[in-house]
Amino acid sequence: MDREELRLALGDRPDARMRASQIALHLYQRAEDDLSRVSDLPKSLRDAVSAVKEDPFFRGKLGAEFIDYYTHIKNAEIDRFLAEVTDWEHREYFEMF
Numbered sequence: 001m002d003r004e005e006l007r008l009a010l011g012d013r014p015d016a017r018m019r020a021s022q023i024a025l026h027l028y029q030r031a032e033d034d035l036s037r038v039s040d041l042p043k044s045l046r047d048a049v050s051a052v053k054e055d056p057f058f059r060g061k062l063g064a065e066f067i068d069y070y071t072h073i074k075n076a077e078i079d080r081f082l083a084e085v086t087d088w089e090h091r092e093y094f095e096m097f
Helices: 003-010 020-036 045-054 056-062 064-083 087-096
Strands: none
Touching (some): 056 064
16 A cells, blocks of 8 residues: 555544554554445355446446357356366265265
């Protein structure tokens, strides 16, 4: 974090007499506050792909045709991944038998 970012993060509170722990606490509280406002983040990769497909910003900037193609490819990739049995699944479940 550079000086300008730190100044913006601390707002009107920066002071040369502030201890590092005070600055760290303030930054943590600021980040926690910012994250509490973000409640509708996608819960899965498929949800994220769907959000991109439905987002007017991406559709407007990249074009509906590109977004439809891109999300189709990503959903196919997710399907292929979910069809595979991972090494972890082998170790976790098949060693019991």
